[in-house]
Amino acid sequence: LNMFGANTYLDDLVKQNVATKFKRTATYCEVCFWKCAAWAYTNEEGEIIKLKGNEIDPHCNGRLCPRGTGGVGMYNDGDRLKTPLIRTTINGEQTYREASWDEALDLIASKMKDVKSKYGAESFALLKHGSPGSHLEHLFKSYGSDTIAEPAYAQCRGPRETGFGLTVGSWIGSPEPTDIRDTKCLVLIGSHIGENMHNTQVQEMSDAIDNGATIITVDPRLSTAASKSEHWLAIKPSTDIALLLAWMHVLIYENLYNKEYVDKYGYGLKELKEHVKDFTPEWAYGITTIKPEEIRKTARIMAAAAPSTIIHPGRHVVWYGDDSQRERAIAMLNGLLGSWGNRGGFYFKEKIKIPKYPQPAYPTPKWGWEEIGEKYPYAEMGITSELIKATIPNENTEHPIKGWIVAGTNLINTVPDREMILKAMDALEFFVVIDTMPMEITGYADVVLPECTYLERYDGIRSATNREPSIALRQPVAKPKYKSKPAWWISKQIGERLGLHDYFDYNDFEDVIKWQLNKLGTSLDEMKKIGVKKFERKSGPLFLEKGQDYEFATNSGKIEFYSDELASKGFDPMPIYTPHPEPPQGYYRLNYGRSPMHTFSRTINNPNLSALKDTNKLWINPKVARILDLRNEQVVWLENQDGIISTFSIKVRVTERIRWDSVYLYHGFGHNDKKLTRAFGKGISDTEMISKVHIDPLMGGTGLRGNFVKILTEDPHKNIEI
Amino acid sequence: MQEEIFVSGRHIPKIDPYLEIWHWEISLYLFLGGLAAGILFFTALFYLLKKENEMPATVKYASIIAPIALVIGLAALFFDLTHKLYVWRLYTTIRITSPMSWGAWVLLIITPLSMLWVFSYYRETYPKLESKLQVFKKLKFLNSFEKYIIKNRKYIAIALIPLSIILGVYTGILLSAFNARPLWNNAILGPLFLTSGLSTGAAAILLFSKNHFERKLISKIDLGLIILELALIIHMFMGMAAGSQVQLEAMQILISGQYTVMFFVFVIILGLIVPAILELTEVIGFKVPVIVPALLVLMGGLIFRIVMINAGQLTRFLY
Amino acid sequence: MRYAMVIDTLKCVGCSDCVVACQTENNVPMGYCRDWVTETVNGAYPTIDLELKSERCNHCDNAPCVRCCPTGASHIVEGGIVMVTEDECIGCGACIESCPYDARYQHPDGYVDKCTFCHHRLEKGKQPACVEVCPTKCMYFGDLDDPTSEISELLKTRKHKVLAPEAGTSPNVYYLIK
Numbered sequence A: 001l002n003m004f005g006a007n008t009y010l011d012d013l014v015k016q017n018v019a020t021k022f023k024r025t026a027t028y029c030e031v032c033f034w035k036c037a038a039w040a041y042t043n044e045e046g047e048i049i050k051l052k053g054n055e056i057d058p059h060c061n062g063r064l065c066p067r068g069t070g071g072v073g074m075y076n077d078g079d080r081l082k083t084p085l086i087r088t089t090i091n092g093e094q095t096y097r098e099a100s101w102d103e104a105l106d107l108i109a110s111k112m113k114d115v116k117s118k119y120g121a122e123s124f125a126l127l128k129h130g131s132p133g134s135h136l137e138h139l140f141k142s143y144g145s146d147t148i149a150e151p152a153y154a155q156c157r158g159p160r161e162t163g164f165g166l167t168v169g170s171w172i173g174s175p176e177p178t179d180i181r182d183t184k185c186l187v188l189i190g191s192h193i194g195e196n197m198h199n200t201q202v203q204e205m206s207d208a209i210d211n212g213a214t215i216i217t218v219d220p221r222l223s224t225a226a227s228k229s230e231h232w233l234a235i236k237p238s239t240d241i242a243l244l245l246a247w248m249h250v251l252i253y254e255n256l257y258n259k260e261y262v263d264k265y266g267y268g269l270k271e272l273k274e275h276v277k278d279f280t281p282e283w284a285y286g287i288t289t290i291k292p293e294e295i296r297k298t299a300r301i302m303a304a305a306a307p308s309t310i311i312h313p314g315r316h317v318v319w320y321g322d323d324s325q326r327e328r329a330i331a332m333l334n335g336l337l338g339s340w341g342n343r344g345g346f347y348f349k350e351k352i353k354i355p356k357y358p359q360p361a362y363p364t365p366k367w368g369w370e371e372i373g374e375k376y377p378y379a380e381m382g383i384t385s386e387l388i389k390a391t392i393p394n395e396n397t398e399h400p401i402k403g404w405i406v407a408g409t410n411l412i413n414t415v416p417d418r419e420m421i422l423k424a425m426d427a428l429e430f431f432v433v434i435d436t437m438p439m440e441i442t443g444y445a446d447v448v449l450p451e452c453t454y455l456e457r458y459d460g461i462r463s464a465t466n467r468e469p470s471i472a473l474r475q476p477v478a479k480p481k482y483k484s485k486p487a488w489w490i491s492k493q494i495g496e497r498l499g500l501h502d503y504f505d506y507n508d509f510e511d512v513i514k515w516q517l518n519k520l521g522t523s524l525d526e527m528k529k530i531g532v533k534k535f536e537r538k539s540g541p542l543f544l545e546k547g548q549d550y551e552f553a554t555n556s557g558k559i560e561f562y563s564d565e566l567a568s569k570g571f572d573p574m575p576i577y578t579p580h581p582e583p584p585q586g587y588y589r590l591n592y593g594r595s596p597m598h599t600f601s602r603t604i605n606n607p608n609l610s611a612l613k614d615t616n617k618l619w620i621n622p623k624v625a626r627i628l629d630l631r632n633e634q635v636v637w638l639e640n641q642d643g644i645i646s647t648f649s650i651k652v653r654v655t656e657r658i659r660w661d662s663v664y665l666y667h668g669f670g671h672n673d674k675k676l677t678r679a680f681g682k683g684i685s686d687t688e689m690i691s692k693v694h695i696d697p698l699m700g701g702t703g704l705r706g707n708f709v710k711i712l713t714e715d716p717h718k719n720i721e722i
Numbered sequence B: 001m002q003e004e005i006f007v008s009g010r011h012i013p014k015i016d017p018y019l020e021i022w023h024w025e026i027s028l029y030l031f032l033g034g035l036a037a038g039i040l041f042f043t044a045l046f047y048l049l050k051k052e053n054e055m056p057a058t059v060k061y062a063s064i065i066a067p068i069a070l071v072i073g074l075a076a077l078f079f080d081l082t083h084k085l086y087v088w089r090l091y092t093t094i095r096i097t098s099p100m101s102w103g104a105w106v107l108l109i110i111t112p113l114s115m116l117w118v119f120s121y122y123r124e125t126y127p128k129l130e131s132k133l134q135v136f137k138k139l140k141f142l143n144s145f146e147k148y149i150i151k152n153r154k155y156i157a158i159a160l161i162p163l164s165i166i167l168g169v170y171t172g173i174l175l176s177a178f179n180a181r182p183l184w185n186n187a188i189l190g191p192l193f194l195t196s197g198l199s200t201g202a203a204a205i206l207l208f209s210k211n212h213f214e215r216k217l218i219s220k221i222d223l224g225l226i227i228l229e230l231a232l233i234i235h236m237f238m239g240m241a242a243g244s245q246v247q248l249e250a251m252q253i254l255i256s257g258q259y260t261v262m263f264f265v266f267v268i269i270l271g272l273i274v275p276a277i278l279e280l281t282e283v284i285g286f287k288v289p290v291i292v293p294a295l296l297v298l299m300g301g302l303i304f305r306i307v308m309i310n311a312g313q314l315t316r317f318l319y
Numbered sequence C: 001m002r003y004a005m006v007i008d009t010l011k012c013v014g015c016s017d018c019v020v021a022c023q024t025e026n027n028v029p030m031g032y033c034r035d036w037v038t039e040t041v042n043g044a045y046p047t048i049d050l051e052l053k054s055e056r057c058n059h060c061d062n063a064p065c066v067r068c069c070p071t072g073a074s075h076i077v078e079g080g081i082v083m084v085t086e087d088e089c090i091g092c093g094a095c096i097e098s099c100p101y102d103a104r105y106q107h108p109d110g111y112v113d114k115c116t117f118c119h120h121r122l123e124k125g126k127q128p129a130c131v132e133v134c135p136t137k138c139m140y141f142g143d144l145d146d147p148t149s150e151i152s153e154l155l156k157t158r159k160h161k162v163l164a165p166e167a168g169t170s171p172n173v174y175y176l177i178k
Ligand SMILES: Nc1nc2c(c(=O)[nH]1)N[C@H]1C(S)=C(S)[C@@H](COP(=O)(O)OP(=O)(O)OC[C@H]3O[C@@H](n4cnc5c(=O)[nH]c(N)nc54)[C@H](O)[C@@H]3O)O[C@H]1N2
Pocket: A030, A129, A130, A132, A151, A152, A155, A156, A157, A315, A316, A407, A408, A409, A410, A411, A413, A414, A415, A416, A434, A435, A436, A437, A439, A451, A452, A453, A454, A487, A592, A593, A599, A600, A601, A602, A603, A667, A686, A687, A688, A690, A704
């Protein structure tokens, strides 16, 4: 009779399990661009079993986010691209045939030569994102093209870099130099940390909660962060600048701003004071719907905590077209509080420079991304959407684009205005996509190259800005599956076929890394053991010392509340609030954001992560649900203000978390490539519904939040299907 | 508005949105177990009361159903196990706190006993079959074994009384032990299932009975059991109505939900009230084809268990 | 020794890292899970309460699943961890029916499976995989019998709850709510 005794069978089983020796290999994550250093565990068969954060890595502190932990699904996904593909026509139908690497690479090289001789190398453009991008960038620059752009600029962070650059003379960059863990007051404006899973930000926000910091969240939706906030300001969408101006009004007119700091480091306070004179909380109330006393109260809290107050710049900040100005207002607010360069505010970041592997100088192209984006004086990187526009044939253009290589970006679900992208792709003479998955974009290419995943390759040494500089190694954890190859190899192969041997003077990228690591005073062997290496700061302390003289990298050397520079170029020297269009009768504002367990469109098919969330839902306020007679789980379709109808349907989630004038859905879903067996047809793509773009006149960012949709309860495709 | 959702990581097959762990096999198993318990109880009882001759169907003929029902029931249970190879594990331990465990043990004992019982009457009740099969001629040792069993029938009967009651109660307790399923979680279920099992047992006996006295007596007994069963069901509802939110919701499934029609039409009306009326008519002295109420009771008993198993799994603890 | 988990709902963001980590650590078959994340929303815009929390087997002191198991496959080991032995389990489903939290499931191979508090890791002196990975560090694991343990401290100083106390199971997963 063994009633509740211990059990030997299981103990044996456990011992077996424990006995299995896993091998661990250092890498860093590529599921998003936070680049957390990780250990990958492989079993005796060499299969990747699990991924864990590297304890000493400042990007993750030993804890990966859900997407990083599920990164093993990127490697295991059976839907991966397996072999090079070349477009052909069989019986009048466009399709792909499998090709050898040699054939595909020869074809690409010959087309690149063609374009170069016919139009110049500049006419071949690179649209890229993530690690493969840097290898191809090297290829393109060697080849003579600087026609390069990535969506992480004009579809993402661009406006904040411009806004902060113009105000405090520094980019925010990635990771953000926000000292969240030591802050006393964290103000999030739309930035939905916790759903936005950028790892250290999430970790430090949690530390801040532990430390009793006050969190103030400005978001029209009850974001996860808002639910953790002492003050949630449920702002009317698109009115943030009014709130920011009102806050500045309170700080200045109630004399709450950091006087000492502003006197020493500020420029143009007088003008600002005059500027915000009428922007009272009462004025802002009418615009933002946030009560004046709430505006005053939160301003006082920020001031009381200053300089340990962070008005977070956000990251995906291309909203309404006046985004650089909104970001400038945020930077100014931080300036008034003295957060820049103070503990609990923004620290002075530092990174280590990775020595450049010996190579000849790049040729100088006649034009490139800068010329294409000329209209936007503060564009500091290529503007994806402008490169795409330049691809659509136009008689007068001086910058015709004829060929693309797209690597690591799924433009179809990334860049708004699908019609424009389709037109551009249609006009291309030659189009290559390098990807790991059969995503929407791969379906338009002439040649598709299968890159192996980040777990199967070497990539550049990670060096990013942080409190302390550090480097991290990525090396192959397992052999590339199928016939996939790393981007460095692809670039080198194409380069050699173009006669650019001198630029690729190594056998294996490992040689490059070895050389660089030796120069950095370490070695590949050491890095394989530790994965991450930290270095001492060389640029001085993290924060300003009391009364320290400091020159900001602006024209005036100070924090510019007033910008002569902007005034001279005909822009508003100080941010102003302009009303934005509101949803017409029967339409709702399309709001979107991150699902914490997914990265954009890239992880939706990942077996581990799709098991967590395999579709998005349409968040609808109960009031709207009542008016439209919608129920939870009901299947609906969307039609936007331009008559664009969603390809797929979506299920309704009736929730109080969203306003009655908006609907909300997670970005990245709604894949329409049938080869994605888990992701195909699940939910609606927000990008598909975004056809109206509000362009930031300063830097060309594509504001995405000015689109309106109506909800269709009948299948709009019913009658079309024949 | 209140909203409760899974952010991730559920929708597990057979668990969400409601349990589908136990299927018709378990309902059948509980039904057959109750039926066998009922038959064996009356068989043993009337044997001990020395009514062997007045009530041949009860003591001799109907008992054949018991081992068959038990074997089919066990087969059904086995069929519903998902890790079948390890079924022997049931018999390496006795778990006092587990109804399933003592059910398994009771079945292990009662099934062979019921077979022995049938065996002991085999030559008497099935002479034609024996003359064809000639088992006793072929297997000589059976003769002395038979003698031995017949001599000890009394002891078998004495053992069968408590065992059949345990088995009958067990079919109910198996469910009522589950705190987690509000519909099942009430103490009435044990007596209720026992009563229902006895009633189906009596009904099965009626099908075999050709003798007026026996029929009348068993009908009377069954009528009493049905009335008791109705009372217990009413009691069950009253208990739930006075219970927690989840129990109230559980009750709704039976009285105004998915299983209402099945429960009221097939279990209450056709399975209890109609046969009760018919049996009453019979008891008063009118002639009723006894097969009708008997079959109705059996059908009602089976559907009752199907309803309870399925509806019970629709109910869950709110937290 | 009495193992318990304490989860701070004020910090959990519902990211579900705990769910994936468990999956890869314990080789949980696709479509199943040993832990999951729930969201509860109360109130009306813009006065709303949102609670996110990670749930799993509560390793109940008074575990109905252990009580009703006919073979002893479900049992309690050192530290109060409720375990299931694969090759003693017959797959009768009684334990699944008995759990008020629906914390168990039938493994595709037939036996019943659920959270083990990562028993195999505890043996090596490590924390459960979900606890170790949680980016918000909102999960704590330790010994309730040790009054100086982090979890004992937290339960002493912070307001907390368990799930379905009225089920009478005495759960060992606690949620900090203030
Ligand atoms: N509507 C809408 N549009 C948006 C956003 C939004 O929220 N809503 N967000 C914007 C923001 S902030 C950003 S940063 C951008 C991001 O935009 P993208 O970086 O384009 O995002 P993904 O859709 O994930 O596309 C990544 C592509 O890279 C592939 N890939 C993944 N790993 C590798 C690899 O190792 N090698 C190669 N060669 N390919 C790989 C994937 O399969 C996928 O096709 O999107 C922007 N666009």
